[in-house]
Amino acid sequence: MISKIEVNRKETLTKDGRRGRIEVEKLNLWFGDNHVLKDVTFDIPPNAVTAIMGPSGCGKSTLLRTINRMNDLILGTRVTGDIRIDGESIFQDSTDVIELRKRVGMVFQKPNPFPKSIFDNIAFGPRIHRMGGHSDIQQRVERALHHANLWDEVKDRLDDNAFSLSGGQQQRLCTARCLSVEPEIVLLDEPASALDPHSTAKLEELIRQLKQDYTVVIVTHNMQQAARVSDWCAFLMLGEMVEFGRTEQVFTKPRDPRTEDFLTGKFG
Amino acid sequence: MTTSPPPARKLHRTRFASSYRFWLLGIPLALFIAFIVYMFAYLFRNGLGVISWRFLTEPPLKGMTEGGIWPCIVGTILVTFVSLIFSVPVGVCSAIYLSEYAPANFLTRVIRSSIRSLAGVPSIVYGLFGVALFVSAMKLGLSILASGLTLGLMNLPWIIATAEEAINAIPGSFREGALALGTTKWEAIRHNVLPYAFPGILTGILLAVARTMGETAPILFTGVTYYTKQLPSSLSSKFMALPYHLFTLSTQHDQMMKVRPLAFGTAIVLLVFVLAFDGVAFAFRLRTSSSNKWQV
Numbered sequence: 001m002i003s004k005i006e007v008n009r010k011e012t013l014t015k016d017g018r019r020g021r022i023e024v025e026k027l028n029l030w031f032g033d034n035h036v037l038k039d040v041t042f043d044i045p046p047n048a049v050t051a052i053m054g055p056s057g058c059g060k061s062t063l064l065r066t067i068n069r070m071n072d073l074i075l076g077t078r079v080t081g082d083i084r085i086d087g088e089s090i091f092q093d094s095t096d097v098i099e100l101r102k103r104v105g106m107v108f109q110k111p112n113p114f115p116k117s118i119f120d121n122i123a124f125g126p127r128i129h130r131m132g133g134h135s136d137i138q139q140r141v142e143r144a145l146h147h148a149n150l151w152d153e154v155k156d157r158l159d160d161n162a163f164s165l166s167g168g169q170q171q172r173l174c175t176a177r178c179l180s181v182e183p184e185i186v187l188l189d190e191p192a193s194a195l196d197p198h199s200t201a202k203l204e205e206l207i208r209q210l211k212q213d214y215t216v217v218i219v220t221h222n223m224q225q226a227a228r229v230s231d232w233c234a235f236l237m238l239g240e241m242v243e244f245g246r247t248e249q250v251f252t253k254p255r256d257p258r259t260e261d262f263l264t265g266k267f268g
Numbered sequence: 269m270t271t272s273p274p275p276a277r278k279l280h281r282t283r284f285a286s287s288y289r290f291w292l293l294g295i296p297l298a299l300f301i302a303f304i305v306y307m308f309a310y311l312f313r314n315g316l317g318v319i320s321w322r323f324l325t326e327p328p329l330k331g332m333t334e335g336g337i338w339p340c341i342v343g344t345i346l347v348t349f350v351s352l353i354f355s356v357p358v359g360v361c362s363a364i365y366l367s368e369y370a371p372a373n374f375l376t377r378v379i380r381s382s383i384r385s386l387a388g389v390p391s392i393v394y395g396l397f398g399v400a401l402f403v404s405a406m407k408l409g410l411s412i413l414a415s416g417l418t419l420g421l422m423n424l425p426w427i428i429a430t431a432e433e434a435i436n437a438i439p440g441s442f443r444e445g446a447l448a449l450g451t452t453k454w455e456a457i458r459h460n461v462l463p464y465a466f467p468g469i470l471t472g473i474l475l476a477v478a479r480t481m482g483e484t485a486p487i488l489f490t491g492v493t494y495y496t497k498q499l500p501s502s503l504s505s506k507f508m509a510l511p512y513h514l515f516t517l518s519t520q521h522d523q524m525m526k527v528r529p530l531a532f533g534t535a536i537v538l539l540v541f542v543l544a545f546d547g548v549a550f551a552f553r554l555r556t557s558s559s560n561k562w563q564v
Contacts, residue, residue, distance in 0.1 A: 068448065070444070070447070070448065073444075073447070075371075075372065098450045098451070098452060099450065100450075101447065101448055101449065101450040102449070102450035105448065105449070106448040108441065108444065108445070108448075110441065112439075112441035112442070112444070112445045114442060114445060114446075114460060115442075115464060124446070124449065124459070124460075125449040125450070125451075128446075128449070128450075128451050128455055128459065129450065174445070177445075177449065178448070178449070180449075181449055181450060
């Protein structure tokens with residue numbers, strides 16, 4: 001069993017200063033002939049929650065998945081423009097996609113725990129990346145679970161199958177798994193869309209905490225959720241960035257009439 | 269004026285409609301089961317008498333009118349083993365390539381459907397091909413090796429097809445989840461796909477074993493012999509095998525009626541082998557499908 005260690009989140013997980021700034025510049029993306037993202041330009045600040053919202057099919061998930069280059073897996077994807085993380089382009093020939101995905105973690109729309117024990121789910125990444133011996137891995141697992149607000153619920157059943165957890169717990173488990181390899185940026189792709197309101201509230205609380213240590217980008221079609229959790233807010237429509245700004249500003253004084261129409265429910 | 273109450277809804281009605289359909293569909297099945305039961309009963313009634321420890325452990329004696337089938341058991345096991353050594357690694361690797369790495373284009377589709385068709389090619393055709401390739405061209409002669417490779421070739425499409433199916437059944441989210449943690453494609457497959465596809469792959473292999481054991485045609489021209497005094501001493505030896513021994517006893521022997529019980533005994537042993545592997549595969553699938561919580 002793991003010895004109970006006091007975890008100081010600030011000390012153990014904060015990155016040196018404020019890292020994890022993402023600059024998206026004139027990003028265009030095609031799936032085959034389908035022009036999905038059109039000249040998207042915006043800056044995602046570190047240590048903040050940035051929400052990307054917009055109607056279904058507007059390209060918000062695609063934009064998110066471009067940041068850790070998960071779209072590479074889809075055949076016929078073509079990208080122009082640039083995304084820079086801390087000033088470094090992620091589309092260079094020399095870009096190490098493996099390293100990029102370690103730095104840019106991702107939580108998916110549907111909880112996708114692996115059919116392993118809770119412990120092994122979290123230990124999966126650190127083990128593959130050989131991040132230390134058995135006791136190091138144990139500490140990492142415990143730290144990640146603390147950080148995802150899941151430790152107290154699972155500390156006595158780490159050997160249970162992850163599928164025995166509730167949907168909300170599974171999603172926080174997936175968040176912990178993503179944190180276990182110490183990313184700087186956490187991408188969340190509609191993480192609460194499969195959850196009930198209570199689990200959603202717990203997850204949102206977690207998202208607000210994460211920004212202390214990470215750059216958080218969340219995709220959501222739920223504007224109340226964007227208003228609740230985000231500091232910055234981007235509104236995407238038909239692949240175009242219609243508006244980007246502080247969340248209060250976007251919600252109270254939108255500059256673009258299309259944003260206002262979306263927020264007032266004229267379409268959705 | 270009062271309205272009459274609505275007629276009571278009938279919860280019970282005659283079951284005739286459903287019952288005649290039951291019989292219509294049930295009788296063919298019952299006939300089939302009866303046929304199988306009869307076949308087994310017939311086999312066991314005629315052959316069980318000769319089955320003894322000596323039958324299983326002695327070679328055929330006195331012009332195959334007495335003695336047992338030990339060399340046939342050994343030969344069948346050896347030749348099946350050789351076929352698996354060839355077909356399992358090649359088959360599983362091909363399946364991994366096809367499901368995970370092959371580009372989704374016309375060529376891949378052609379290859380995939382060719383594999384499916386190859387699985388249906390009559391086994392005697394494999395036998396002929398085995399003579400041409402392994403016995404003659406590769407000069408392996410009539411031998412366990414040539415027969416095993418021929419059987420392996422026959423197995424291969426089946427193993428590729430079932431293994432690919434097992435791999436494709438693993439949800440894409442397992443691969444994606446691993447890749448998002450910064451694993452390489454191979455690490456994602458190795459750690460997060462193959463372990464969960466393994467039961468399905470193994471089931472396919474076990475069924476292939478069961479099928480291989482009973483095949484006669486592929487070994488007929490490539491190394492099996494109706495009688496040898498010695499057990500096979502090397503991979504280049506000829507060998508005896510259960511299905512061919514059964515064929516010899518029941519159609520080629522000059523005292524056919526006298527050796528009939530021995531033929532039935534051989535058939536029982538072969539059947540037990542085949543059913544044992546089928547049964548293991550079945551039990552294995554039952555066990556893993558109940559423990560795979562992700563298979564909803």
